[in-house]
Amino acid sequence: MAAVTAAMVKELREMTGAGMMDCKKALSAVDGDMDKAVEFLREKGLAAAAKKASRIAAEGLVKTLVDGDKKAVIVEVNSETDFVAKNADFQEYVAQVAEQAMNTTAADIDAFLAEPWALDTTKTVAEELSSKISIIGEKLSIRRFAQVNAEGGCVVAYTHGGGRIGVLVEAETEVVNDEVKEALKNIAMQIAALRPQYVSRDEVSDEFIAHEKEILMAQIMNDPKESAKPEKVIQGMIQGRISKELKDFCLMDQVYVKAEDGKQTVAQYMQQVSKAVGAPVAVKKFVRFETGEGMQKKEENFAEEVAKQMGQ
Structure with missing residues (x-):
């Protein structure tokens, strides 16, 4: 009997979306034959997503959640088409993934996918994802997530374009009120629009x-x-x-998009906010996700797709 290695299990998992243990069992059952292992999983209903594994999932949604003023999470879940991204079932699933990410202790996406799915602990997150792929009929991918814990201030979230872009902004401040949160929402909109890479030059x-x-x-x-x-x-x-260059990609150096004179920088705006609320308010961190960012998007030709489906 051929030895089943971790590399083989990883490869089969990437091909099928099935769970680690299921992949190991499948490989053991077919003496390490990869093609037969895929068939084994398909027969068990665990790899309906196998034929979709090579497709590009670069559409989808970015979802944010905030728990009070102190904790927030942002996730990106991808689909192949914008049509599915607008589907109610997909949007509900993305909301569930965000809830999972809010409570996870996973340090990376692999650990996140391997942990129990909160709504059905008999499955892993990866197995639930595979199940959704089977139901929705497209390749889906949980691409990334990030948590923000604001111990010395607050965190706000902003979503743009129906979930195309999501932003979390954490600030250090002793005053947390509507005025501060509105200011941070303005900053989040700035980040969504102008894509800074750093908060300030100190981070470069x-x-x-x-x-x-x-x-x-x-x-x-x-x-x-x-x-x-x-x-x-x-x-x-x-x-x-x-x-x-630094003025372009350091947030504090950028011209504030709502500046009436067209000259006020974000740093000057934050000084103005701090003076208004009577306490320093400083942006400590931000996270910006854009759907499909950095991924190659599939070019669709609707006429060709219809012809292909009709066998023409």
């Missing part, structure tokens, strides 16, 4: 700055006019360009 690593300087220096050296300038001038140009 020296390695990142050094790498950007190398790129900018190469650009200057490739320009005969700019490369002929004195070294001091070139260094000033590099510093100025880096400063401009």
